Amino acid sequence: MSTLRKPAGTTIAAHAILITYTLIALFPVFVILINSFKTRRAIFREPLALPNADSFSLIGYQTVFNQGDFFLYFQNSMIVTVVSLTLILLFGAMAAFALAEYGFRGNTLMGLYLALGIMIPIRIGTVAILEMMVSTGLVNTLTALILVYTAQGLPLAVFILSEFMRGVSDDLKNAGRIDGLSEYQIFFRLVLPLVRPAMATVAVFNMIPIWNDLWFPLILAPAEEVKTLTLGSQVFIGQFVTDWNAVLSALSMAILPVMILYVIFSRQLIRGITSGAVK
Amino acid sequence: MTALKLENVNKSFGPVHVLKDINLTVEEGEFVVFVGPSGCGKSTLLRVIAGLEDASSGTVQIGDDIVNDVPPAKRGIAMVFQSYALYPHLTVKGNMGLGLKQEGQPKSVIEERVDKASKMLDLDDYLTRRPAELSGGQRQRVAIGRAIVRDPKLFLFDEPLSNLDAALRMNTRVEIAALHRTLSASMIYVTHDQIEAMTLADKIVVLRDGRIEQIGSPMELYNNPANRFVAGFLGSPSMNFLVRSVPGVAPGQTIGIRPEYLGLRADGQIAGQVTHVERLGGDTNLLVRTEQGETLTVRLFGQNDTQVGADVRLGFDPQMAFYFDETDHRVLPKAA
Ligand SMILES: Nc1ncnc2c1ncn2[C@@H]1O[C@H](COP(=O)(O)OP(=O)(O)OP(=O)(O)O)[C@@H](O)[C@H]1O
Ligand SMILES: [Mg+2]
Numbered sequence: 001m002s003t004l005r006k007p008a009g010t011t012i013a014a015h016a017i018l019i020t021y022t023l024i025a026l027f028p029v030f031v032i033l034i035n036s037f038k039t040r041r042a043i044f045r046e047p048l049a050l051p052n053a054d055s056f057s058l059i060g061y062q063t064v065f066n067q068g069d070f071f072l073y074f075q076n077s078m079i080v081t082v083v084s085l086t087l088i089l090l091f092g093a094m095a096a097f098a099l100a101e102y103g104f105r106g107n108t109l110m111g112l113y114l115a116l117g118i119m120i121p122i123r124i125g126t127v128a129i130l131e132m133m134v135s136t137g138l139v140n141t142l143t144a145l146i147l148v149y150t151a152q153g154l155p156l157a158v159f160i161l162s163e164f165m166r167g168v169s170d171d172l173k174n175a176g177r178i179d180g181l182s183e184y185q186i187f188f189r190l191v192l193p194l195v196r197p198a199m200a201t202v203a204v205f206n207m208i209p210i211w212n213d214l215w216f217p218l219i220l221a222p223a224e225e226v227k228t229l230t231l232g233s234q235v236f237i238g239q240f241v242t243d244w245n246a247v248l249s250a251l252s253m254a255i256l257p258v259m260i261l262y263v264i265f266s267r268q269l270i271r272g273i274t275s276g277a278v279k
Numbered sequence: 280m281t282a283l284k285l286e287n288v289n290k291s292f293g294p295v296h297v298l299k300d301i302n303l304t305v306e307e308g309e310f311v312v313f314v315g316p317s318g319c320g321k322s323t324l325l326r327v328i329a330g331l332e333d334a335s336s337g338t339v340q341i342g343d344d345i346v347n348d349v350p351p352a353k354r355g356i357a358m359v360f361q362s363y364a365l366y367p368h369l370t371v372k373g374n375m376g377l378g379l380k381q382e383g384q385p386k387s388v389i390e391e392r393v394d395k396a397s398k399m400l401d402l403d404d405y406l407t408r409r410p411a412e413l414s415g416g417q418r419q420r421v422a423i424g425r426a427i428v429r430d431p432k433l434f435l436f437d438e439p440l441s442n443l444d445a446a447l448r449m450n451t452r453v454e455i456a457a458l459h460r461t462l463s464a465s466m467i468y469v470t471h472d473q474i475e476a477m478t479l480a481d482k483i484v485v486l487r488d489g490r491i492e493q494i495g496s497p498m499e500l501y502n503n504p505a506n507r508f509v510a511g512f513l514g515s516p517s518m519n520f521l522v523r524s525v526p527g528v529a530p531g532q533t534i535g536i537r538p539e540y541l542g543l544r545a546d547g548q549i550a551g552q553v554t555h556v557e558r559l560g561g562d563t564n565l566l567v568r569t570e571q572g573e574t575l576t577v578r579l580f581g582q583n584d585t586q587v588g589a590d591v592r593l594g595f596d597p598q599m600a601f602y603f604d605e606t607d608h609r610v611l612p613k614a615a
Binding site for chain 2: 169171172174175176177178179180181189190193194
């Protein structure tokens with residue numbers, strides 16, 4: 001990227017604003033992290049203090065590991081998130097390609113129909129979804145969650161990706177056709193690599209709500225062996241007593257995988273967001 | 280043998296009728312250039328030939344086969360696009376070899392043909408680079424290389440030089456002409472640059488609004504245009520069309536005189552005033568406003584010191600003038 005020469009004052013102001021925002025955004029995460037390493041008493045006495053020799057304690061992490069099957073929850077969350085994301089990206093990109101590339105009858109209508117899902121929250125249909133899951137015997141399976149999250153993520157994915165796919169040069173696709181690539185090869189080998197930034201954007205937008213969701217796990221898959229991390233952590237939040245050490249430790253650990261996935265996607269993400277502007 | 284034969288080809292996009300009754304034959308080894316104003320359907324026609332669009336009606340024959348239902352890859356054609364359209368994630372070598380790989384050719388054949396094409400186009404040093412690491416001219420050569428490697432019966436070029444700067448355009452033009460001689464393959468070339476059209480073509484096809492206006496060799500079209508559109512389209516600066524300024528032109532007719540056939544003569548039939556002078560070194564172009572209020576261009580060879588504002592008289596050889604009727608068709612002069 002080229003460096004544009006800007007007045008120093010503007011640069012400093014921009015940095016000041018961005019740094020302030022970063023601090024504000026990171027503050028809650030920071031508080032959770034430091035408090036997860038403190039004794040219960042220290043958490044309440046001085047919530048903002050760093051853990052020291054006196055207040056340091058791993059009791060929260062011990063509770064989490066001893067109580068409940070934390071690794072199983074973790075694994076469940078991971079499976080649900082990764083599989084849902086994969087399906088959203090795969091089917092979203094395929095639908096977007098069809099909408100962007102082929103002028104079939106009803107193309108616009110289909111696009112509108114798919115975009116409708118962006119405006120209607122899927123939770124409105126919870127009761128119907130639950131009934132369907134009961135009658136198909138999918139209650140208390142990870143499949144139920146994966147299906148729901150895929151359905152929830154597809155509309156936005158199709159919408160964003162089809163916009164990007166319209167931007168891929170026709171000549172390139174035609175060159176592929178002349179060189180004998182099939183439509184599938186054109187999709188997977190020419191178009192997908194070029195819309196990778198958009199795919200990353202879609203992945204990040206979908207990943208966090210899925211990972212953090214409490215609603216559908218609670219309703220569709222509350223059984224012990226299919227609990228997700230968010231639902232599993234709820235055992236520490238009681239109606240009368242809350243085990244803050246355990247809650248904070250569980251949350252700290254839940255942040256990690258999201259962070260890792262985010263780092264993987266973020267380079268692409270930034271390119272996706274700025275791709276219109278910087279070219 | 281004919282390389283390509285189009286019979287009554289029509290193409291509509293929904294209600295928009297883009298190509299209208301196109302009939303055209305390209306002989307083997309011929310270099311055919313499509314010219315015409317923007318939006319007249321040149322690219323669409325090329326894409327119909329390539330099989331990237333289906334013709335709405337009519338037949339497309341390449342070699343001996345009717346190819347209306349044959350996919351692009353199996354038509355024995357190769358295409359070079361204006362935007363190069365190189366595969367960004369493949370190296371130069373990968374770009375050139377992909378078509379053969381898809382055909383299932385053995386590695387040795389691919390190596391050999393890529394090697395030959397890269398020698399021909401001076402691309403040996405760049406074979407392992409990706410398109411992003413090449414200049415515009417190099418990219419265009421890779422795109423041409425990708426076409427050569429496939430050893431097609433028919434080459435299709437869609438304005439391949441329009442993204443290059445003037446000097447490079449001239450070099451590449453010469454290279455394409457040389458390529459045509461070495462490969463002696465049939466080529467169809469779309470451009471709206473008339474220098475490219477005149478210098479490269481064995482045969483020029485002038486299109487307007489999806490219709491073929493005239494087909495002929497460059498000099499045939501220049502010396503013997505069938506109508507006013509063709510006359511005005513070829514030649515630079517373009518032909519002057521006058522209604523009032525020349526005495527003896529019948530009402531309803533238009534006289535066309537190329538700027539190079541007009542000269543400053545004391546006894547000339549046209550009187551006017553110079554409004555602008557372009558000195559190009561080798562040539563001098565005068566813009567003259569006639570007493571009857573029409574503007575025309577005069578191309579004088581060599582340098583000339585006529586000044587803006589000068590009153591001049593212009594003469595021409597009547598043999599070199601063209602006459603057109605109200606419908607813009609070429610006619611013989613009518614006595615007034
Ligand atoms: N997919 C399409 N749908 C509808 N109309 C189209 C489509 N493709 C081309 N057209 C129309 O067909 C006409 C011819 O287009 P085409 O691209 O062949 O022009 P062209 O002669 O190549 O012009 P240029 O010199 O600007 O490249 C244009 O009026 C264009 O609007
Ligand atoms: Mg075109």
